[in-house]
Amino acid sequence: MSKKSWEQGVRLLPSVDETLRDDRVAELLAVYPRSMVVEAVRDSLAGERRRLLDGDPAEEDMDENSCLDLIVLRTTEAVRKRACSNLQPVINATGVVLHTNLGRALLSENARRAVYEIASSYSNLELELTTGRRGSRYAPLEPVLTSLTGAEAALVVNNNAAAVLLALSTLAKEREVVVSRGQLVEIGGSFRIPEVMAQSGARLVEVGATNKTYPDDYRKAINEQTALLLHVHTSNYRIIGFTRETTINELVEIGRAYSLPVMSDLGSGSLLDLSRFGLPGEPTVREVVAAGPDVITFSGDKLLGGPQAGVIAGKRRYIDKMRKHPLLRAIRVDKMTVAALEATLREYLDEELIVEKMPTLQMLAAGSSQLTEKAESLAGLVRGAVENKAEVEVGKGFSVVGGGSFPSAELPTAIVKINSRATSAGDLQSALMRGKPAVMSRVQDGSLILDVRTVRDHELPALAAAIGKVI
Numbered sequence: 001m002s003k004k005s006w007e008q009g010v011r012l013l014p015s016v017d018e019t020l021r022d023d024r025v026a027e028l029l030a031v032y033p034r035s036m037v038v039e040a041v042r043d044s045l046a047g048e049r050r051r052l053l054d055g056d057p058a059e060e061d062m063d064e065n066s067c068l069d070l071i072v073l074r075t076t077e078a079v080r081k082r083a084c085s086n087l088q089p090v091i092n093a094t095g096v097v098l099h100t101n102l103g104r105a106l107l108s109e110n111a112r113r114a115v116y117e118i119a120s121s122y123s124n125l126e127l128e129l130t131t132g133r134r135g136s137r138y139a140p141l142e143p144v145l146t147s148l149t150g151a152e153a154a155l156v157v158n159n160n161a162a163a164v165l166l167a168l169s170t171l172a173k174e175r176e177v178v179v180s181r182g183q184l185v186e187i188g189g190s191f192r193i194p195e196v197m198a199q200s201g202a203r204l205v206e207v208g209a210t211n212k213t214y215p216d217d218y219r220k221a222i223n224e225q226t227a228l229l230l231h232v233h234t235s236n237y238r239i240i241g242f243t244r245e246t247t248i249n250e251l252v253e254i255g256r257a258y259s260l261p262v263m264s265d266l267g268s269g270s271l272l273d274l275s276r277f278g279l280p281g282e283p284t285v286r287e288v289v290a291a292g293p294d295v296i297t298f299s300g301d302k303l304l305g306g307p308q309a310g311v312i313a314g315k316r317r318y319i320d321k322m323r324k325h326p327l328l329r330a331i332r333v334d335k336m337t338v339a340a341l342e343a344t345l346r347e348y349l350d351e352e353l354i355v356e357k358m359p360t361l362q363m364l365a366a367g368s369s370q371l372t373e374k375a376e377s378l379a380g381l382v383r384g385a386v387e388n389k390a391e392v393e394v395g396k397g398f399s400v401v402g403g404g405s406f407p408s409a410e411l412p413t414a415i416v417k418i419n420s421r422a423t424s425a426g427d428l429q430s431a432l433m434r435g436k437p438a439v440m441s442r443v444q445d446g447s448l449i450l451d452v453r454t455v456r457d458h459e460l461p462a463l464a465a466a467i468g469k470v471i
């Protein structure tokens, strides 16, 4: 088919005013802010002009009317895109419970309510209501944290990376920190112990080998420049086989002998013994605190199941120093985090109800009969939505905890396996991701897999409908 020259094409484009006068655009103007619509018209015209200049001239049969139709269509798409929020809810059918890319932990109802209340009104964030004096935003969190962990004092910052940074800057700036080579981990692609340490101004002294570090390796590295002995919980990978790790108890003993503080970066600290859900025995925060390190750090949004935050618990003299460090101001938590974290921690005061209340723990604790039942009901809904266009079966699979927790633990789960007659599993997976609501799924052996462990009951109909739309 022949094409028009680009000049001819550009001449066919309507003006901004002409486009705004179109009835269909008037409908947009009735709903959306004028500035948003005008900007979308301008962008659509500029995009079309660029396309023509780039040598993609209009078809011979294009005329002014079809050009206006095209600009109206582009404008409508652009306005709809602008009007909906970029950050949006996603259905997680991956089975990864603490998925960092999907926002990690889901908050309990009480935590969600607390965020809403505190965000909707003024609060006593930094005011002591009994005296009228200036208060501390950390004050509501400290008593509940010390009571749950057994630590003397506690402080909360934006995330665990910030917690480690503050602790190292306060305790070891321009001095040496001894760490085992086997613990120089990278977490989530952006948190690397050696890099965080460099930022803090502390000097890293690596000891031992990747698979083995003995207490004597630490002792030999200690000199007058040593400020801290650091233990990092290697929560997102595991060295198996011929290994020897110096335990936190041994490190505490060395610290005492040399009068050096010991810090434990726990990463995904759990306040609950998760072995009852079939997860391998990891020490709880309380157990680690009892072993006696001076400083312990862990995340708020991993196994704890709260908002993004970094908890620093430990001996009062060290925590007090961190409270005075100027860096704290730059990494302080906001009121919504304080609200969500306080409410989350309060849930743990009643251990009987904790699993019922915390979505993350609920997902980890879900048993096979419960998951199979959920998979059966999802499969039923999906079959209704796809009619004969796909095979839908319930099967068995494994979920992972995620968030750098329990690297080797695989939780037996129930899955819904979908094979479309017309579309490949990979194409279905990307179409689901781009849909509304967006759905994250897995592909395995050529089938689309939905792991129901991380799908909330109320999401099942929307999930089935989303599949119906892409098949």
Ligand SMILES: *Cc1c(COP(=O)(O)O)cnc(C)c1O
Residues within 6 Å of the ligand: 159, 160, 161, 162, 187, 188, 191, 232, 233, 234, 235, 236, 265, 266, 267, 268, 298, 299, 300, 309, 310, 403, 404
């Ligand atoms: C996850 C993790 C971090 C980083 O925590 P964020 O809360 O994501 O900043 C640091 N150290 C360890 C051992 C971790 O597992």
